Amino acid sequence: MPFSLTHPTTRPLTGGDLLAQSLKHLGIGVAFGLHGGHLDAFLMGCESVGIKLVDTRHETAAVQAAEGYAKVSRGLGVAFVTANSGFSNGIPGLASALADRSPILVITSSPPLRDSENNSLQGIIDQVVVSRPLTKFAHRVTNPEDAPRLVSLAVRTALAGAPAWVLTGLGPVLLDFPIDVLFTPVHEKLISWGSITSPRSYAPGPHVEAVKKAVHLFKFATRPVVIIGSGAQSEETTTQLLRFSNQTNIPIFDTQKCMLSSDLVTKGKFYGGRADTLALLSAVEALQPDLVLLLGARTGMFLAGRSGAIIPPHEKCKLIQVDVDGGEIGRTLPVDLGIISDVGQFVAAVNAQLDTGPAGDCGLVDTNWVKKAVSIQSLPSPFDADPLTQSSGRMHPHHALRILFTTLSTQIKSPILVMDGGECAIWAHGVAQILNPSVILKSTGALGFLGNGFGYALGAAVACPGTKVINVQGDGSAGFHFMELDTYARLGLDVVTIVVNNYCWGMSSNGQELVYGDLNPARPVSSLSAVTGYAAVSGGLGNRGVRIEKVEEMEGAVQKVLEGQGPGCIELIVDSKPVHPVTEAMGVL
Structure with missing residues (x-):
């Protein structure tokens, strides 16, 4: 694909122009960030080639918006943060993208090269050195003519490539363009094009023998399950997984960090919900799985570690782990078959093998067991019988969210659901399917981040302008980036922020109570203010805000929030009790 330079009419072509045009050539149409003078040549370049610039109120939210955009x-996803101060604010976004294996490119700037180690303004921190542990690739560009080559390298690395010293999946990358590199006129004859005009590389496929061994293991399994993670989220993977599951009767479960596609729920015969429901098999009088196929899913805390609750002990269950990152295979648990491959390519190869193999290769699957395993997600909540209102006079969190989601579902079709916060997010997940969401983004993960749902919601809204985004926050997580409601309003985005307000850090306060009980009534630094009015603040930020204290207020409040274009905010006043079982389990641990 040829690269056609666009020459500004009123000024010479600069490094910033060449950077912007390189991104545009690679298909980038939007970038999230916050202004800094070091970046102006790049920002002007974006303006001239039609890259949409989405400015936020904080750099952390900008980088996390790029991640949300990438997910959806x-x-x-592309973000821009200015030198040192902006870069430092953006570091949490790099960390969450690394943990979730999200492909983002962060553009930053720095003082002129001649002022290196000169205590220059915004030049104290070596951004490349700081970034390297949090990225797949970080590099300082020292010549404007190198922009196409290095941008192409960074993008390929983020999306599929890997440095020579490690084999990894998708993830964040960073390019540092010193201010003089961005503002310097380009010598066109010296431009280094690299692979920017080359077609995208194909994803790595599985070894032929590995596919045969996997099919052989399926052949003798009676209670097999598939567990998918963040590495199994492409459209091709979803298509192949649906074909595999529907053909073999093998159920599919997802992990906390998997961005769930509605196709798995609506088109799959055997979607079983979250993988942690497998720990409840005894509740339906069913045995544990005898084979687990992990697809792009990391072992660890979200799969119950080495407890055997979700993935049974090795002597009772075969384990096949497929991941593009060879370092993840066998990290926590012994595997019977490890396969380094793109997940979609692996499932496609298995489907092809099943098509050509003898009929009944997976014919031993116990369909009655599968029905029981899938049915767990439909078990009634233990909180359904609880009173709507607690002794405090505040709403029960389960019922408040259940009724709110039911009310919203009558007005909204297949929204994108973002869930943030501690106990709040867990309560919300229990009733999430009431909304029939097209996508579910679970913000907190292995890092335990709070507040990144604001950026995720922004990125999702920009990526899907015709889809309502529901951004669920606790009153704790809401405190991190609530000013982004101003961003939603300025851009006229269709985001409804729900603040589940229980006046405390619920998981922290309840956790302290579980550990210390009546022996020590102190609950240090786990309370929040009961007078903070999130709905009122949202109104000052240009959002339609409502506060709901009683179940009877739901319908009218929802109608008010949804009555016009643009963003809104619902403040839901709930009790901090009951303690969610997940908090109780963490207290026991």
Whole structure:
């Protein structure tokens, strides 16, 4: 694909222009960030080639918006942060993208090269050195003519490539363009194009023998399950998984960090919900799985570690682990078959093998067991019988969210659901399917981040402008980036922020109570203010805000929030009790 330079009419072509045009050539149409003078040549370049610039109120939210955009668009997210101060604010976004293996490119700037180690303004921190542990690739560009080559390298690394010293999946990358590199006129004859005009590389496929061994293991399994993670989220993977599951009767479960596609729920015969429901098999009088196929899913805390609650002990269950990152295979648990491959390519190869193999290769699957395993997600909540209102006079969190989601579902079709916070997010997940969401983004993960749902919601809203985004926050997580409601309003985005307000850090306060009980009534630094009015603040930020204290207020309040274009905010006043079982389990641990 040829690269056609666009020459500004009123000024010479600069490094910033060449950077912007390189991104545009690679299909980038939007970038999230916050202004800094170091970046102006790049920002002007974006303006001239039609890259949409989405400015936020904080750099952390900008980088996390790029990640949210990447998750929903299944492409690359781009963020820009200015030198040192902006870069430092953006570090949490790099960390969460690394943990979730999200492909984002962060553009930053720095003082002129001649002022290196000169205590220059915004030049104290070596951004490349700081970034390297948090990225797949970080590099300082020292010549404007190198922009196409290095941008192409960074993008390929983020989306599929890997440095020579490690084999990894998708993830964040960073390019540092010193201010003089961005503002310097380009010598066109010296431009280094690299692979920017080359077609995208194909994803790595599985070894032929590995596919045969996997099919052989399926052949003798009676209670097999598939567990998918963040590495199994492409459209191709979803298509192949649906074909595999529907053909073999093998159920599919997802992990906390998997961005769930509605196709798995609506088109799959055997979607079983979250993998942690497998720990409840005894509740339906069913045995544990005898084979687990992990697809792009990391072992660890979200799969119950080495407890055997979700993935049974090795002597009772075969384990096949497929991941593009060879370092993840066998990290926590012994595997019977480890396969380094793109997940979609692996499932496609298995389907092809099943098509050509003898009929009944997975014919031993116990369909009655599968029905029981899938049915767990439909078990009634133990909180359904609880009173709507607690002794405090505040709403029960389960009922408040259940009724709110039911009310919203009559007005909204297949929204994108973002869940943030501690106990709040867990309560919300229990009733999430009431909304029939097209996508579910679970913000907190292995890092335990709070507040990144604001950026995720922003990125999702920009990626899917015709889809309502529901951004669920606790009153704790809401405190991190509530000013982004101003961003939603300025851009006229269709985001409804729900603040589940229980006046405390619920998981912290309840956790302290579980550990210390009546022996020590102190609950240090786990309370929040009961007078903070999130709905009122949202109104000052240009959002339609309502506060709901009683179940009877739901319908009218929802109608008010949804009555016009643009963003809104619902403040839901709930009790901090009952303690959610997940908090109780963490207290025991």
